[in-house]
Amino acid sequence: MAKHVFVTGGVVSSLGKGLTAASIGMLLKNRGLRVAMQKFDPYINVDAGTMNPFQHGEVFVTDDGAETDLDLGHYERFTGETTTRASNVTQGSIYLRVIEKERRGDYLGETVQIVPHITDEIKRTMRALAKPGIDVVISEIGGTVGDIEGLPFLEAIRQFTLEVGRANVITIHLTLLPHLKATDEVKTKPTQHSVGKLREIGLQPDVIICRTEKSVSDEVRRKIALFCSVEVPSVLEEKDVDFSIYEVPAVLHRQGLDDIIVNRLNLDAEDADLSRWKDMLDVIRRPKHSVDVALVGKYTDLADSYKSIFEALTHGGIANHTRVRVRQVSAEQIYDEGPEGLLAGFSGVIVPGGFGERGIEGIIRAIGHVRTERIPYFGICLGMQCACIEFARNVIEKEDAHSTEIKPDTPHPVICLLSEQMSVTKKGGSMRLGAYPCRIAKGTKAREAYGQPEVFERHRHRFEFNPAYRMDFEEGGMTLSGVSPDGTLVEMIELGDHPWFLGTQFHPEFRSRPDKAHPLFASFVKATLEYAEGRQQGALAAQKR
Numbered sequence: 001m002a003k004h005v006f007v008t009g010g011v012v013s014s015l016g017k018g019l020t021a022a023s024i025g026m027l028l029k030n031r032g033l034r035v036a037m038q039k040f041d042p043y044i045n046v047d048a049g050t051m052n053p054f055q056h057g058e059v060f061v062t063d064d065g066a067e068t069d070l071d072l073g074h075y076e077r078f079t080g081e082t083t084t085r086a087s088n089v090t091q092g093s094i095y096l097r098v099i100e101k102e103r104r105g106d107y108l109g110e111t112v113q114i115v116p117h118i119t120d121e122i123k124r125t126m127r128a129l130a131k132p133g134i135d136v137v138i139s140e141i142g143g144t145v146g147d148i149e150g151l152p153f154l155e156a157i158r159q160f161t162l163e164v165g166r167a168n169v170i171t172i173h174l175t176l177l178p179h180l181k182a183t184d185e186v187k188t189k190p191t192q193h194s195v196g197k198l199r200e201i202g203l204q205p206d207v208i209i210c211r212t213e214k215s216v217s218d219e220v221r222r223k224i225a226l227f228c229s230v231e232v233p234s235v236l237e238e239k240d241v242d243f244s245i246y247e248v249p250a251v252l253h254r255q256g257l258d259d260i261i262v263n264r265l266n267l268d269a270e271d272a273d274l275s276r277w278k279d280m281l282d283v284i285r286r287p288k289h290s291v292d293v294a295l296v297g298k299y300t301d302l303a304d305s306y307k308s309i310f311e312a313l314t315h316g317g318i319a320n321h322t323r324v325r326v327r328q329v330s331a332e333q334i335y336d337e338g339p340e341g342l343l344a345g346f347s348g349v350i351v352p353g354g355f356g357e358r359g360i361e362g363i364i365r366a367i368g369h370v371r372t373e374r375i376p377y378f379g380i381c382l383g384m385q386c387a388c389i390e391f392a393r394n395v396i397e398k399e400d401a402h403s404t405e406i407k408p409d410t411p412h413p414v415i416c417l418l419s420e421q422m423s424v425t426k427k428g429g430s431m432r433l434g435a436y437p438c439r440i441a442k443g444t445k446a447r448e449a450y451g452q453p454e455v456f457e458r459h460r461h462r463f464e465f466n467p468a469y470r471m472d473f474e475e476g477g478m479t480l481s482g483v484s485p486d487g488t489l490v491e492m493i494e495l496g497d498h499p500w501f502l503g504t505q506f507h508p509e510f511r512s513r514p515d516k517a518h519p520l521f522a523s524f525v526k527a528t529l530e531y532a533e534g535r536q537q538g539a540l541a542a543q544k545r
């Protein structure tokens with residue numbers, strides 16, 4: 001029977017519960033246990049697909065096509081396991097299921113209530129991941145203890161613990177210890193209150209992890225232990241990390257967190273071996289090289305909107321012993337001021353996915369610049385579509401070429417809806433979502449990077465390359481390096497006579513891992529390094545002359 005780890009949070013949101021849960025997953029997997037991870041989101045949206053990335057960060061996509069919370073990205077990157085639709089459960093989806101049952105008459109005239117009907121449905125999803133072969137299910141509860149919205153989930157944990165037995169459940173509570181500058185003190189009161197709140201609901205945490213800027217003294221630890229009724233060694237600190245989020249598992253391991261969990265749940269586990277992970281941390285801490293990459297998109301001030309891309313670039317950097325410094329450059333500013341100045345000094349440009357008209361013409365200008373200046377370019381989803389539009393307009397002379405997403409009456413719809421998607425118009429239901437196969441042509445940069453003829457990659461888009469223009473593009477010098485197995489959908493494009501110019505209709509960033517960089521990101525970073533080196537040599541030669 002699987003054991004359960006619940007991770008809750010208190011005091012404030014954005015404490016990094018996702019990273020902590022992911023780190024726990026990584027540590028337990030490292031100890032030879034089979035782990036499944038799950039995030040409960042207390043909001044009423046049925047999934048994250050319709051949520052604004054400004055408010056909520058990127059929408060992460062699973063192999064099976066669910067649009068989910070970005071914490072699932074951390075789970076996958078830290079544990080190396082792939083998540084599924086069942087790994088992200090929103091309160092909205094729970095209510096939807098209960099209401100559908102009620103409409104069908106499944107409750108036989110009962111009064112349908114939060115307790116027991118909603119909590120029963122939550123418990124069902126808690127059990128759903130505990131499949132045969134899984135040793136530990138880690139469930140993270142989104143939000144903060146004390147939120148009205150989160151109550152049904154906490155109540156469900158209470159009931160669940162009674163049903164499966166206390167010995168099979170461990171509850172870990174993440175809190176914030178604020179530091180008061182004036183008195184140079186770390187304050188425990190908010191933590192006491194937050195644990196008090198949990199105990200009111202009937203939950204006693206077994207472990208308290210304190211997020212803090214300053215180290216926690218033994219005295220503070222003892223105080224927290226006493227007031228929150230946990231053992232002193234079970235009060236851990238998670239200080240702000242210096243250089244990388246991938247330090248977190250090592251920080252928690254040093255304080256014995258995996259031992260606490262393994263012992264508490266009586267798990268038959270191997271010893272931890274973090275040597276490979278630590279080697280990777282060494283590369284992140286002391287890379288041999290560094291490069292600057294510009295990310296040109298609609299959003300410029302919210303790195304969370306492009307979380308997985310930032311991470312995948314870091315991973316591509318690790319594979320090349322390189323620190324990749326990414327700066328977000330506004331597409332709209334590029335449109336107004338031109339690309340030359342704004343993109344000067346970068347050794348590569350990446351254009352991420354996106355929706356809608358904003359910034360598109362700026363992106364197209366940026367792509368024209370990197371194409372003619374031979375600067376490495378990586379276009380993802382919208383980034384590939386815009387590369388096709390730029391190529392159509394400026395190389396094969398199809399003036400006014402566009403995507404029908406932006407200009408439905410364009411004379412040259414090089415990106416358009418294909419008939420399969422045309423029939424579906426309901427919001428949230430009209431996209432090509434999840435993993436699809438892609439065949440890669442021989443002799444291309446894509447094939448060289450992947451080293452295999454077929455791959456599966458995750459999609460999230462409505463529009464596609466218009467097959468009517470295939471010949472024009474190929475004759476103009478663009479290689480359609482990846483296509484669907486039946487040959488109808490263009491999945492990857494590249495330019496043969498450019499150092500590195502590649503676009504993917506899918507989102508490779510979702511499958512990248514710190515210890516196993518996605519091949520395209522590793523290859524792109526390598527190209528940016530070569531570009532930086534070439535530029536340096538060019539500058540030296542110019543000096544000599």
Ligand code: GLN
Nearest residue numbers: 353354381382461462463
């Ligand atoms: N808006 C484009 C489409 O729907 C691209 C989507 C994306 O970049 N994820 O096809």
